[in-house]
Amino acid sequence: MRIGFLFSVLLIPFYFGMINSNITTTVVTSFDKNKTIPVYDFEELEPLLYTNDDKVYIVNFWAMWCAPCVKELPVIQEYKKNNPNVEVLLVSLDFAEDIETKLIPFLDNKGITSKVVLLDDPDANNWIDKIDPTWSGSIPFTIVFDKNNRSFHERAFNTIQDLENVLIQTTKNN
């Protein structure tokens, strides 16, 4: 009886330890040294902009050369940390030849652990409208969506609260 009680008490930290351990593992390995960033054209990217599952997605178009985008990344990163169920995809519009030498070191340096893909498709006039006809092509640009709802934001999110409000607004009809 006493052993059984002690055993369950001992299991509690073990249980939490496992949870933490899992989160930590994801965070650490998602941007390790072997990280590769896939390079997509629009056709390959497009399926990632839609979902059938029950999660909420944030897709952010950005680039290292875009100062407001760089300023916004920590906001998205922090939001993801507080909301692990939300899926974040960072679509970099940087140059494919800079992935190894600039992009990965940049992400490491900033501690950005979200999934990153690079969109390399020169015909922007074609694919910008396919994403959102009201988007001018200026970045940062963010899509918030789930399987039923979708909203577009041609601006930077300056605070976590700002992003949080948009997620609530976007998904409130569920």
Next chain:
Amino acid sequence: MKKTSLLFMTVLFLSSFLITTNISAQERQGPPPNGEHKGPPGGGHNPEQTESLKQMKGYKIGDTAAYFKLKNIDGTMFSLSDIKNAKGYIVVFTCNECPFAKMYEDRLIALHTEYAPKGYAVVAINPNVSASNEKESFAAMQQRAKEKQFPFVYLADTKKEVFPMFGALRTPHVFLLDNAMKVQYIGTIDDNARSAKDVKVKYVEEAIASLENGKKPNPNFTKAIGCPVKAD
């Protein structure tokens, strides 16, 4: 005795997990994953993003552009009315540092060289000119124009009054005006920023050809990825 050793083993076993967890937690602390980044990196940029396309006012196709006066890199004040016998104007919002703007510098020079004698001069305007940003300062504009030997005027939108008038959102962003100052084409220079040799459609040149033939450009509006115009 048996129970005690079982308990002991359990404790040892579980402790090993806790140690592992702590180690990975420590590793994770290494680079602060969510550090507050005070100010953007990359040398003194201090941008504020403009609001979305829908909120941004500006010229639409067919609108008549107003005249404006801006300081050119040679120190003189420049107005479109200074260009005599113009058949149109290739007004382009561009800047020093944006990689996309840089990729188009040579193509802007080529456009001006070919079309200025035909009545369509390039008029470059830097909407991101900033005294506090050494890379986009007036002196830096002069320097860049000298390096690249810009054959066209390069104007500083110091008061940030001209780009909102046009509705320029990114660099480079072209507004082709006809001789009556009517906006005939808004958009990108061609369909491949990265590689001039892989360009399939030269939108600005096609738009000029349409005007020359007395037709409306088609398309008269295109989009492109570019650097944000900074309204600071």
